[in-house]
Amino acid sequence: MKLKIYHDDHKTATAIKIAEKHISEVEAVRKMASDILGTEVASLTGEVEMYSYLELPDYPKATRTASANLLGIAKEYRSYVEALTRLKGLKRFQVDESNHVVVAPSYKSTIEDENTEYLEGEAVVVYKALQKVAKEMQRCNSLLNGPLAHQLIWVKNSGECGVNYQTFKRTAMPNF
Secondary structure, three states: OEEEEEEOHHHHHHHHHHHHHOHHHHHHHHHHHHHHHOOOOOOOOOHHHHHHHOOOOOOOOOOHHHHHHHHOOHHHHHHHHHHHHHOOOHHHEEEOOOOOEEEOHHHHHHHHHHOEEEEEOHHHHHHHHHHHHHHHHHHHHHHHOOOOHHHHEEEOOOOOEEEOHHHHHHHHHHHO
C-alpha cells in the first residue's frame, strides 16, 4: 500500500511552466520543416517527414545533405538541422489532436510523482497510528482550552509512554 503524504504544487507548476516556455522553440522547428516540405508536418519536430522527403529513389545512397543539395534546399535544410540540434528534452512534448505542440501528460505525471512524497509498507501503519494519536491530543487540547496535551505525556528511553500525573494535576486539574 502506498500513502500520499505531501505534494509540492509549486515545484510541479514551475517545471511545467518551464517546459511550456520551450514549446515555441519546437513549433519554430516544425514550421521550418513545414516550409521546406511545403506541407504541415504531423510529427513533433518534422524529422520523420523530412527524412522521408530526402530519400531520393534515383539516388538511394545519397546522404540527406546531398539530397537537400540536389533538391535545392541545402541552406534551408542546414538551418533546420541546426535548430533541431538545439532542441533539448523533447520527451516532455507531444503533438495534440489539433496538431499543436503541448506538454505531454506523461511528463506532467512524472513531474507530479517526482514532487510527491509517499510512504509504503509498515511506515503507512505507523503513520496512521500517529495520526490517531495526534487527533486525540488535539481533542485533549480542546478539553484543556490550550496546547497542554503534549506536556502531559511522558516517554521513557525504552519507548514506554504514559500520562505524567504530577504535571496533569498541576496544570490541567485547575481547568476542571
